[in-house]
Amino acid sequence: MLPDSTIVKCMSDAGFFLDVNDITGNDTIRTFFNSVVKLQGVENNLNKACLASHYFPSQCFFPQYNLPFIxxxxxxxxxxxxxxxxxxxxxxxxxxxxxxxxxCKSDLASCSPSQISILQEK
Structure with missing residues (x-):
C-alpha cells in the first residue's frame, strides 16, 4: 500500500520475550506460545522464511528465531x-x-545475590 520509495523502520519497545527455559528447566513459555498459535490459528500469518527454518511454528513468535528474517x-x-x-x-x-x-518478582531490589545471578544467566 506504500510507494516503493517508502522506507519502513521498526522499533520494538515491549514484548521482546525470549524462548528460554524457566528456573526449573521447563520450556513453559514455548509451550504457552505453541498453544497460542494453535488456538488463534496464526501459523499462516507468521514469517514464511522463519517457519521454513524451524520445527515449531511457535518459535517464530520469539525474537531469537524471527529477527534474522526481518x-x-x-x-x-x-x-x-x-x-x-x-x-x-x-x-x-x-x-x-x-x-x-x-x-524478588514483585520488587527486584529484594532479590538475593543468588537470584540476581540466576536472572542474569537467562
Missing part, C-alpha cells in the same frame, strides 16, 4: 529486568510453588 531496519528497546518476563517466563508460578521468588 529485512527492515529495527531498533530494540527492552529492559534486562522486564517484570512480565521475570514473573511469567523465567520464574512462572509453576516453577515457584513455594513462593521463594515472590518478593
Amino acid at each position: 529485512r527492515n531496519p529495527f531498533f530494540i528497546l527492552n529492559s534486562a529486568y522486564d517484570t512480565y518476563q521475570i514473573g511469567h517466563i523465567f520464574v512462572p508460578p509453576s516453577a515457584d510453588p513455594t513462593g521463594h521468588w515472590s518478593r
Whole structure:
C-alpha cells in the first residue's frame, strides 16, 4: 500500500520475550506460545522464511528465531529486568510453588545475590 520509495523502520519497545527455559528447566513459555498459535490459528500469518527454518511454528513468535528474517531496519528497546518476563517466563508460578521468588518478582531490589545471578544467566 506504500510507494516503493517508502522506507519502513521498526522499533520494538515491549514484548521482546525470549524462548528460554524457566528456573526449573521447563520450556513453559514455548509451550504457552505453541498453544497460542494453535488456538488463534496464526501459523499462516507468521514469517514464511522463519517457519521454513524451524520445527515449531511457535518459535517464530520469539525474537531469537524471527529477527534474522526481518529485512527492515529495527531498533530494540527492552529492559534486562522486564517484570512480565521475570514473573511469567523465567520464574512462572509453576516453577515457584513455594513462593521463594515472590518478593524478588514483585520488587527486584529484594532479590538475593543468588537470584540476581540466576536472572542474569537467562
